[in-house]
Amino acid sequence: MSTTYGEPARYAPAMRLLHWLTAILILGLFVAGGWLTYFEPPDGPFKEELYNLHESTGVTVWVLVLIRIVVRLATGAPKLPPGTPSVVRVLATLNHLALYLVLLVQPMLGFADANAWGAPLTWYGLFRVPSPIGKQPDTVAQQFSDLHWFGALALLLLLGTHIAGALYHGLIRRDGVVRHIL
Numbered sequence: 001m002s003t004t005y006g007e008p009a010r011y012a013p014a015m016r017l018l019h020w021l022t023a024i025l026i027l028g029l030f031v032a033g034g035w036l037t038y039f040e041p042p043d044g045p046f047k048e049e050l051y052n053l054h055e056s057t058g059v060t061v062w063v064l065v066l067i068r069i070v071v072r073l074a075t076g077a078p079k080l081p082p083g084t085p086s087v088v089r090v091l092a093t094l095n096h097l098a099l100y101l102v103l104l105v106q107p108m109l110g111f112a113d114a115n116a117w118g119a120p121l122t123w124y125g126l127f128r129v130p131s132p133i134g135k136q137p138d139t140v141a142q143q144f145s146d147l148h149w150f151g152a153l154a155l156l157l158l159l160g161t162h163i164a165g166a167l168y169h170g171l172i173r174r175d176g177v178v179r180h181i182l
Contacts, residue, residue, distance in 0.1 A: 010078060010180050010181070011075070011077060011181055014075070015068065015077075018064055018067060018068045020181075022061060025057055026103075026159070029058060032050055032053055033152060035050065036050060036051065051119065052121070054110075055110060055114055055119075055121050056121065056123045058107040058111065059107060059121065061107055065103040066104075077180075078180045080175075081175045081176065084175070091161075092165060099158050102151060102155050103155070109144060109151050112132065113148045115134060115135075115136075116135065116145075118134075118141075166178055
């Protein structure tokens with residue numbers, strides 16, 4: 001489906017699927033990460049499985065984001081409707097770019113964080129992912145942990161802004177922008 005201007009009226013089906021799959025996985029990452037951070041289970045198999053689930057899903061999100069970038073470049077994106085204020089256009093573009101950046105960097109920080117503490121990753125228990133840095137001194141490992149935590153805060157802020165933008169377009173402007181991704 002196209003508009004009269006030649007750009008797509010909606011994101012490509014693959015892009016929509018990747019968007020919602022990524023959203024669901026990120027929700028799961030926040031649940032697991034919050035659980036591990038604020039309600040840390042006692043040491044044991046359950047805690048190890050929860051860490052593995054969080055780390056494996058983070059790597060999966062990283063791969064999906066790389067695929068999303070390729071699909072987005074190949075299929076394009078719908079334009080905002082005429083009459084959308086320039087400041088909204090700029091903020092939407094900056095938010096999307098920042099989301100992609102954080103979604104690429106955050107899983108790498110998490111992977112480095114786990115590796116620095118000496119915790120290798122076996123992706124969903126299937127195969128071992130090579131450790132790029134190996135065990136580090138506790139001070140270095142803690143720096144990676146702190147960066148990963150701040151990355152989670154940045155992601156939460158960007159997602160909140162993204163959702164607020166969708167609500168703005170859907171409830172206030174009612175300009176059909178939300179249909180682009182549905």
